[in-house]
Amino acid sequence: MYAMSINALFKKHPLALALQAPVVSFFMLSASLVEARSELHPGMERTIEQGHMQDDWVIGENAHLTSNGATMNQSRVNAGKLTLNAGTRAQDIQAFNGSKISLNGATVVARSSAVSAISLQGSTADIQGSTITNHNGMGISAVRDFHTEQGSTFNVFNSVINGSTRGAFATAFSELNFTGSEVNGTADDSVGILLWGATANATDSRISGGENGVRLSYESDTLNNSTLVLDRTSVEGRNGAALLVEGDAYGSTEANIQVRNGSTLTGGNGNILEVIGGSTANMNVDRSFLVGDVVVEEGSTAKLQLNNGSWLTGQLKNVAELSVNEASNWVLVGDSNVEALKMGGGAVHFGGADEFYQLDVKSLEGEGTFVMHTDFSTHETDFLNVEGKAEGNHSLLLAATGSELASGQPIRVVHTEGGDAHFSLVGDTVDIGAFAYGLQKDGTDWLLDPTRRGTSTGAHSVLALFNSAPTVLYGESSILRTRMGELRFSEGRNNGLWMRSYGNKHEVAANKNGAGYTQAQKGFTIGADAPLSSGDGQWLAGVMAGHSTSDLSLNRGSKGEVKSYYVGGYATWMDAESGLYFDGVAKLNRLHNNVDVTMSDGKKAKGNYAQNAVGASVEVGRHIKLDNDYFVEPYGQLAATITQAQSYELSNGLHAKGDRSSSVVGKAGVTVGKNIQLESGGVLQPYLRTALAHEFDQSNKVFINDQSFNNDLSGSRIELAAGIAMSVSENVKLHADFETSKGKKIDQPWGVNVGMRYDF
Numbered sequence: 095m096y097a098m099s100i101n102a103l104f105k106k107h108p109l110a111l112a113l114q115a116p117v118v119s120f121f122m123l124s125a126s127l128v129e130a131r132s133e134l135h136p137g138m139e140r141t142i143e144q145g146h147m148q149d150d151w152v153i154g155e156n157a158h159l160t161s162n163g164a165t166m167n168q169s170r171v172n173a174g175k176l177t178l179n180a181g182t183r184a185q186d187i188q189a190f191n192g193s194k195i196s197l198n199g200a201t202v203v204a205r206s207s208a209v210s211a212i213s214l215q216g217s218t219a220d221i222q223g224s225t226i227t228n229h230n231g232m233g234i235s236a237v238r239d240f241h242t243e244q245g246s247t248f249n250v251f252n253s254v255i256n257g258s259t260r261g262a263f264a265t266a267f268s269e270l271n272f273t274g275s276e277v278n279g280t281a282d283d284s285v286g287i288l289l290w291g292a293t294a295n296a297t298d299s300r301i302s303g304g305e306n307g308v309r310l311s312y313e314s315d316t317l318n319n320s321t322l323v324l325d326r327t328s329v330e331g332r333n334g335a336a337l338l339v340e341g342d343a344y345g346s347t348e349a350n351i352q353v354r355n356g357s358t359l360t361g362g363n364g365n366i367l368e369v370i371g372g373s374t375a376n377m378n379v380d381r382s383f384l385v386g387d388v389v390v391e392e393g394s395t396a397k398l399q400l401n402n403g404s405w406l407t408g409q410l411k412n413v414a415e416l417s418v419n420e421a422s423n424w425v426l427v428g429d430s431n432v433e434a435l436k437m438g439g440g441a442v443h444f445g446g447a448d449e450f451y452q453l454d455v456k457s458l459e460g461e462g463t464f465v466m467h468t469d470f471s472t473h474e475t476d477f478l479n480v481e482g483k484a485e486g487n488h489s490l491l492l493a494a495t496g497s498e499l500a501s502g503q504p505i506r507v508v509h510t511e512g513g514d515a516h517f518s519l520v521g522d523t524v525d526i527g528a529f530a531y532g533l534q535k536d537g538t539d540w541l542l543d544p545t546r547r548g549t550s551t552g553a554h555s556v557l558a559l560f561n562s563a564p565t566v567l568y569g570e571s572s573i574l575r576t577r578m579g580e581l582r583f584s585e586g587r588n589n590g591l592w593m594r595s596y597g598n599k600h601e602v603a604a605n606k607n608g609a610g611y612t613q614a615q616k617g618f619t620i621g622a623d624a625p626l627s628s629g630d631g632q633w634l635a636g637v638m639a640g641h642s643t644s645d646l647s648l649n650r651g652s653k654g655e656v657k658s659y660y661v662g663g664y665a666t667w668m669d670a671e672s673g674l675y676f677d678g679v680a681k682l683n684r685l686h687n688n689v690d691v692t693m694s695d696g697k698k699a700k701g702n703y704a705q706n707a708v709g710a711s712v713e714v715g716r717h718i719k720l721d722n723d724y725f726v727e728p729y730g731q732l733a734a735t736i737t738q739a740q741s742y743e744l745s746n747g748l749h750a751k752g753d754r755s756s757s758v759v760g761k762a763g764v765t766v767g768k769n770i771q772l773e774s775g776g777v778l779q780p781y782l783r784t785a786l787a788h789e790f791d792q793s794n795k796v797f798i799n800d801q802s803f804n805n806d807l808s809g810s811r812i813e814l815a816a817g818i819a820m821s822v823s824e825n826v827k828l829h830a831d832f833e834t835s836k837g838k839k840i841d842q843p844w845g846v847n848v849g850m851r852y853d854f
Contacts, residue, residue, distance in 0.1 A: 131151075131167075132149045132150065132151050133151075133152040133153075134151065134152070134153045134154060134157040134159050134174070135154050135157060136154040136155040136156055136174075137154075137157060138154070138157045139157065139158045139159075139160075140157075141159075141160040141161075141162065142159070142160070142161050142164040142166075143161075143162050143163060143164060144164055144181060146161075146164040146165075148167060149166065149167060150166075150167040150168050150169070151166060151167075151168075151169040152172075153169065153171040153172065153174040153175070153176055153193075154172060155172060155173040155174060155191075157174040157175070158174060158175040158177070159175070160177040161177070161178045161179060161182040161200075162180075162182070163179065163182055164182055165182075165183045165184075166178075166183070166184040166185065167184075168186050168187070168188075168205065168208070169184065169185075169186075169187045170187075170188050170189075171188070171190070171195065171217075172189075172190050172191055172193065173190065173192050173193055175194045175195075175196070176189070176193070176194075177195075177196040177198075178196070178197045178200035178224075179198050179200065180199030180200070180223075181199065182197075182200040182201070183200070183201045183202075183203070184200065184201070184203075185202070185203065185204060185205050186202070186205055186208035186211050186212070186228070187202065187213070188210075188213045189212075189213070189215070189217040190217060190239075191215075191216055191217070192216060192217060192218075192244075193214070193217040193218075194217065194219075195217065195218070195221075196219070196220050196221075197219070197220070197221045197224040197226075197253075198223060198224070199222070199223045199224060200224045200225075201227075202224070202225070202226045202227065203228075203229075204227065204228040204229070206229065206230045208230075209231050209232060209235070210231060210232040210233070210235040210257075211228040211231075211232070211233050211234060211257070212226060212233075212234045212235075213234075213235045214234075214237065214246035214247075214248065214268075215238070215239055215246060216238060216239035216242070217246050218246065218248075218249075219246075219247070219248050219249070220249045221248065221249065221250045221251065221253050222251045222252060223253060224253045224254075225254045225255075226255045226256070227255075227256045227257075228258060229258055229280075231258060231259055232257040232259055232260040233255040233256055233257030233260065233261045233262055233278075234250075234255055234257075234261075234262045234263070235262070235263040235264070236248050236264040236268040236270060237265045237268060238265050238266060238267045243266075243267050244267065245265070245266065245269065245292070246264070246268045246269075247268065247271070248262070248270050248271065249271045250270070250271065250272045250275045250277075251273045251274060251275065252273070252275060253275045254275065254278075255276065255277045256278045256280055257278070257279060257284070258279070258280050258281045259279065259284050260284060260287070261277040261279045261285070261287060261302075261303065262286070262288070263287075264287075264288075264289055264292035265290045265291065265292055265317075266290060266291035266313045266314075266317035267291075267292075268292045269292065269294070269295070270287065270289075270292070270293070270295070271294075271295045272296040272297070272299045272301075272327075273296075273297045273299065274298045274299060275296075275300075276300045276301075276302075277296075277300070278301075278302045278303070279302065279303035282304040282332075283304055283305050284303050284304040284305060285303040285305060285306050285308070286302050286303035286307045286331075287303075287307070287308045287309070287322075288309045289308070289309070289310050289311060289320040289321075289322065290311050290312060290313040290320070291312050291313040291317040291318050291319055291320055291347075292321075293322075293323075294308070294322050295323045296322075296323070296324050297325040298325070298327065299327045299328075300327065301329045301330070302329075302331075302332065303332065304331075304333055305331060305332075305334040306334050306335055306336070306337065306338040307331045307335075307336045307337060307359070307360075308329055309337075309338045310322060310337070310338070310339045310375075311339075311340050311341075311347050312341065312345050312346065312348075318345060318347050319347075319348045320347055320348070320349050320350075321349070321350045321351075322349070322351045323354070324351075324352065324353050324354060325352075325354045325355050325357060326356050326357060327357045328357065328358045328359075329357070329359050329360070330359075330361075330362075331361050333362045333363065334362060334363050334365070334368075335361045335363060335365040335366065335368040336359035336360055336365070336366045336367065336386065337359060337367045337368070337375075337377075338367075338368050338369075338370070339367070339368070339370070339373045339394075339396075340370050340371050341371025341373040341394070342371045346372040346374070346394075347373040347374070348374050349369075349373065349374065349375045349376065350376050351367075351378070352377075352378050353377065353378070353379045354379075354381060354382060355380070355381050356381065356382055356383070357382045358382070358383070358385075359384050359386060360386065361386050361387075364386055364387055364408075365386055365387045365389050366385075366386030366387065366408065367386075367388045368388075368389050368390075368391075369389075369390045369395065371391070371394065372393045372394055373394050374394065374395040374396070375390075375394075375397070376396075377396070377397070377398050378399045378401060379398070379399065379400050379401065379406065379422075380401045380402050380404060381401075381403055381404060382404050382405075383404065383407075384405065385406075385407045386408045387408040387409040387410070387411065387427075388410050388411065388413055389409075389411045389412070390411060390412040390413055390414070392412065394412075395414045396413045397413075397414055397415040397416075398410075398415070398417070399416075399417040400417065400418050400422035401419045402419075402420070402421065402422070403420075403421040403422060404422045405422070405423045405424075405425065406423070406424045407424075407425040407427060408425075408426075409426065409427055409429070409430045410424075410430045410432050411431065412431060413432045414433045414434065415432070415434040415435075415436065416432045416435055416436065417436040417437075418436070418437055418438065418440030418441065418442060418462055419439060420438060420440065421440065422440035423442075424440070424441075424443065425445070426443065426451045426453060427445060427449075427451075428445075429453070429454075430451070430453050430454070431454040432453070432455050432456075433455070433456040434456060434457045435453075435455040435458050436459055436460050437458070437462025437463075437486065437488065438462070439462060440462050440463075441462060441464070441465055441491075442463070442464050442465065443465040444464070444465060444466045444467060444476035445476070446467070447493060448467075449467070450467065450469075450474045450475060450477075451476055451477075452477045452478075452479055453476075453477070453479065454479045455478075455481065455482075456482045457480070457482045457483055457484070458483075458484040458485065458515060459484075459485045460485075460486045461488065463488070463489045463490075463491055464478055464488060464489070464491070464508075465491045465493075466478075466490060466491070466492050466493070468493070468505055468507065470495065470505070470526050473503065473505055475507055477506070477507060477508075477509070478508045479509050480509065480511060480513075480515075482512075482513075483510070483513035483515075484510035484511075484513040484515035484538075485513045485514055485515050486516075488515060488516070488517050489518055489519070490507060490508070490517055490518070490519050490540075491520040491695050492507070492519065492694075493524075493695050493697075494525035494550070494552075494694045494695045494697065495525070495526055495527065495746060496527055496699065496746035496747030496748030504536070504541035505541060505542040506536075506540070506541045507541065508539060508540035509538070510538045510539070512538055513538075517535075518533060519532065521650065521694045523548060523550075523694055524542070524694050524695070525550035525695075526550065527552075527553075527748060527801075528549070528550055528552075528553040528748070528799045528803075529548065529549065529550050529553070530547060530548045530551070531543060531547050532547070549803075550693075550694070550748075551650050551652055551692065551693050551694060552693060552746060552798075553750075553798045553801075553803070554648060554649050554652075555648045555649070555652045555654060555691045556689070556701075556744075556748070556750040557798075557803055558602070558610075558611040558648055558654060559654045559656070559687050559689050560794070561602060561611070562644060562646060562654070562687075563656075563685060563705075563707055563735065563737040563757075564757035564807070565602065565613055565644075565840065566613075566615065566642065566644050566656050566658055566685065567681070567683060567707060567709045567735045568735075568759070569596070569598045569600070569613075569644070569845070570596075570615075570617060570619070570640065570642055570658065570660060570681070570683075571709060571711060571733065587625055588625070589622075589625070589853065590622065590623055590624075590852060590854070591621070591851070591852050591854075592620070592622070592849060592850065592851040593618065593619070593620045593621075593849055593850060594618060594619045594847050594848070594849035595618045596615075596616070596617055596618070596619075596846065596848075597614075597616040597617075597846055598614075598833075598842060598844065598845030599615070599842065599844055600612070600613040600615070600840060600842050601613075601840070601841040601842075601843060602839065602840055603838075603839050603841075611648050611654075612646070612647040613644050614644065614645045614647075615642055615643070615644040615645075616642065616643055617643065618640055618642075619638050619639070619640035620639060620640065621636050621638035621639075621664075622636055623635060623637075623664070624636070632668055633665060633667050634668075635663070635664070635665045635666075636663065636665075637661070637662070637663050638662050638663070638681075639660065640659075641658065641660070642658045642660075643658075644656040646689075648689075648691075650692045650693070650694070651692045652689070652692045653689075654687070654688065654689040654690070655687070655689075656685055656686070656687050656688075658684070658686075659686075660683040660684070661682055662679060662680055662681030662682065663679075663680055664678060664680070665677075666678075668717075672716070674717075675714070675716070675717065676712075676713070676714050677712070677713040677714075678710070678711070679709075679710060680708070680710045681710070682706070682707075682708055683706065683707040684704065684705075685704065685705050685706070685707055685737075686702070686704050687703050687705070688700075688702040689701050689702070689744070691744060697746075698745075699744040699745045699746035699748065700744065701742050701743060701744040701745065701750070702742065703741075703742040704740075705739075706738045707736065707737040707738065708735065708736050709733070709734065710734055710735075711731060711732065712731065712732050712733075713729055713730070713732075714729065714731075715729025715730065723770070723771075724767070725766070725767055726764060726765070726766050727765040727766070727767075728763070728764045729762075729764070729765070730760075730761065731759075731762075731763075731785075732758070732761075733757075733758075733761070735756065735757045736754065736755070737752075737754065737756070738754060739751075739752060739755075740752055749798070749799055749800075750797070750798050752794075752795075752797075753794065753795045753796070753797075755794040756794065757789060757794075757807070758790040758791050759787055759788065759789050759790070760787070760788050760790065761786070761788075761813075762785060763783060763785025763786065764784060765781050765783040766781060766782055766783075767780055767781025768780060768781075776821045776823065778818065778819075778820050779818065779819040779820065779821075780816075780817070780818045781816070781818070782814075782815070782816050783814070783815040783816070783817070784812070784813065784815070785812075786811075786812060787810065787812075787813055787835070787837070788810045788811075789807055789808045789809055789839070790808060792804075792808040794806070794807075806839075807839045807840060808839070809837055809839040809840075810837060810838060811837020811838065811839075811840060812835060812836050812837070813833060813834070813835040814835070815832065815834075816832055816833075817829070817830060817831035817832065825852055825854065826850065826851075826853075827850065827851040827852075827853070828848075828849075829847075829848065829850070830847075830848045831846065831847050831848075832844070832845070833846075
């Protein structure tokens, strides 16, 4: 009954405020005098220990009572000092007129009739490692001397404060400071902290109330500025909003709120901030991640700032101003409205892939990104509606998809009523299935334009991967050409083992489908051959096996990989008298293909498949000896590959099917070189080679979401090579070769292989 009466008197009507100071003083004085047993007169000091007689205390001006583990009843301190050290157990404490209260490891449990467990008026309390509890009222209260501007201050460290109605309460000119502490309102309709034009700072703390975590209110029309600073602190309203800024018929509140360094707000009703009664809230969020709604009553005002990588996930209802600054993000979870949206380099996210929301703003300015979703088969879309002027440069990051645009109708994603704002797509296009679409301005609206289309990143990657098989196979086979010099050292009469290590880079030009890519290959081959006794005795036959890895660099940081495993056979005929030779190679490959696509919205899509391939080449030429051990070797070659048809699906739903593909390359060239006899008995054979190659095959179809594309790599290229073969001894031969080529569709900036042969 007593608690209810005092709360009623604390209603913030001007008459109640005028009566507040004498009423509080009267109740506290009378409560103390009724049961007072011991008095510490002005200027006296006393220390009591554990086991001291349980007593009530009245401490006078400049007096100081210290308890070292004693058990005490209620205490009243008037311009004095009270120190409660470890182990002390006390009842409620009232302090006035500049008193100083210190608790270190103490426990305070208020009587059932006490308004507060610790009440300060124009006084200071330092609390360390203590527990303060009021089962029928407030935990702590800090009020000012109502005849002056002298407020009260609590400095609370590593302590727990519980109050059934309020964990903590403060009036104007007063301050609550919490570090590493808990402040709890324990009843269902309680508040963790109530501020009447006061300031509260909380660091590494937890604040909880049955209704609100923190309620920011006013003391009078002129004392209506409440400030809350949260640093690495959590605030929870178990049944209501985490923060409530309130006003009523008698006045309103101006609230300043700072949420910093990973602080969190949790509302049992889903709201992290509510503003009512014509009040105003300014909330700055810095390096924190908040989840919940901000709801502002008609006639009230809220302004929010998201700074330094902060996130806010929730609806904003009737918010006057939102600033989304550098690296910060607002995630909508429903239709929202903001009067003024100021983008300072941050991003606004329109919910999930299957959620379509509308954001209504009265004005837009700055520079930022809007992350949106559109269903291109139903035309459902997130929508930014600027009901007034839009200014600044803004980017739209539309979610990519593997599905196909069902109709050719434009989709409106932004509406404005005017202004000089410019909108563009991140990356200029958005990937939709096999194609990429652009953005079109129509008056003051911005639409997704189905007529501006190119190849999507996913389609580009699929085409490149299907295209890579010929360059992979030719990169592996080019090394066989270098065997001829080594075989002539042996005159083709010995059994031999050989090994090659090779690497090369191919650059495939983009065609009308945009399917250009860069391929870097590395691998090795081992082989063995022997002379054939049948025929004219000039035939050599062999087998080989090897492995290569080719890495593909694609658009937007996408990449592919082809792992190739192969076996093959070859036959060579050399006529020492005429210099004529024939070289035939056949090879069977197993290709394992993987692609990792970075789509236009930055998300990943993956796919993989395996396929078989066969290749064969035939080369004829003549080795012509010249004077001074020079030689010239004209040759012609025809090479062909066939790659198995295959289909697969990317993880974003894009379906790809490649027909059986083929490649036919004709080549005519000449090699010139010189045999240099070494003093050791070996032979050094440097040479240069050039050739003209032409790809004849023009049709290798790929179907992406049933759309047909042609991987056409036909065209000519010039090849240049330089190398050296060396007969180290009768049994050991070494080789190194460097080559490059330039063509209409394919360039090879470099290719190198080295190896050795051992005859026995």
